[in-house]
Amino acid sequence: MKIAIASGKGGTGKTTLAVNLAFVAGENVQLVDCDVEEPNSHLFVKAEKVSSEEVSLPVPEINADLCIGCGECAKFCEFSALAALGDAPMVFPEMCHGCGGCMRICKQKAITEKERRIGSVDTFGAGKVTLVHGCLDIGVVMAPPLINAVKKRINADGLVILDAPPGTSCPAIAAVNNVDYVVLVTEPTPFGLNDLKLAVGMTRALGIPFGVVVNRAGCGDEEVQRYCKEGDIPLLFEIPDDRRVAQVYSRGELIIEGVPGYREIFEELLRKIKEAVAAGKADL
């Protein structure tokens, strides 16, 4: 069972939900942090790194002896990763998506590929919880290939909780694509509602069943709840606005351990999510 915790808006509590749900589950859980630009789950899991693997993309390398400067490769490249200037083209590896097209199009066979590092995939063990996360190197543009590399480590047998990046574009899509269920976390504010609507649009476009969790309920208005009700969107749970939660979170501690009563809240939340996943499957 693969459940992604996502949101349009940042800072609504995705990581808090993902991590606390993983530790309250009491079974073997794989926690998969797909926010490779700013991975945070490991700050709360506090476990030893078990392994670290480098992730790279194939980028072109020009053999100047074979290149006749025809410029076909640069003309072909959709991403401006090659620029023809009469002689052998210049390569801009940071623009390259690794499609391999330039290598195939070159009649002189003057292009080979070399690996360019974009980040790493690290695994941490903490009892029943195994955390896998990706960490994008600073200055690297391309998050989605690293997210896909992280998701290749998913062991689909047990419970898998994915912590998605914020937003609704390529990285968020790469993270939630092909999961069984998406939990959209938001806060009851105009920004929260606006970005929830975008996230609902994205999740519907991908055809994945989803439900909403309102975090910090009571801090703003009731418009998110009204939107869910009017749109027939399952509102799975409301977590109350509580400064104690913010303080425990600020120190990097688990809410289920740091604030009395929250273990029960997260147990209840996990039960509701599991019911919704089962109901979502029945609908398909």
Next chain:
Amino acid sequence: MKELVVISGKGGTGKTSVTASFAVLADKPVMADCDVDAADLYLVLHPEVKERTVFTSGHEAVINPDGCTGCGLCEEYCRFNALKYTEDADGRKTYSVDAVACEGCGVCVAFCPVKAIDFPDRVCGEWMISETRVGPMVHAKLGIAAENSGRLVSLVRKESARVAEETGRELVITDGPPGIGCPVIASLTGASQVLVVTEPTVAGAHDLERVLKLTNHFEIPASICVNKWDLNEEMTQRIEKRSEELGAKIAGRIRYDRGVTMAQVEGKAVVETDTPSAEDIKAVWNSLSI
């Protein structure tokens, strides 16, 4: 012309609330919302749209099912698993493109032996030039599940610079996206100054470190301010110390204040209300000496 870009690394630290207040405090700015996949600045500045333009970027592969012979070369060559194999009721095999997975690289288009793959422009969203109570604003809306947010960000910045030029305004204030990847890099390259809004949490500190390494990488002067600083004073001090080590200036602190959310609910900038943190935001703005 100067450009101040407000970013955060971690999402939800208060970038847009701070940016909207700067819009009100600044002398004749042009506003740019570069958080194109979750744009919220309009909810405070209430722009009246003057010009709306469709944003197309790159291409997408589309297979003509009548032409496809089902040979499978496209699937073999595609590195993004974007080709889906289908067999119809008569047993005829064809391929189709999963638009979500398609990177728009054009490899399948170029190598299809029967030329059965079209490569039309990809519509990725729209961008707008608007008027607000503080001046012009350039903003955008990425299409649902669309790509190329980085290119849309670059376009918004280019247009806001043009608007500034044409209207004789000296300052562009840009509301940036979270993270450190494609749209963030597109938001800050070549900017005159960056303000990072962070929060006093382990996650805020961790993400700030990465975002300051990014601004250092691109050699852009950075300042930081800790929002909700009194949630964890010790963490605030630690963040400020580390930021100075990384070469950033400290622009100030903003207190934890429920009035910030209430201003948002009312559709106002925080500094347009008399909630206590409005003073803190004014102090941050003044310390940036723009």
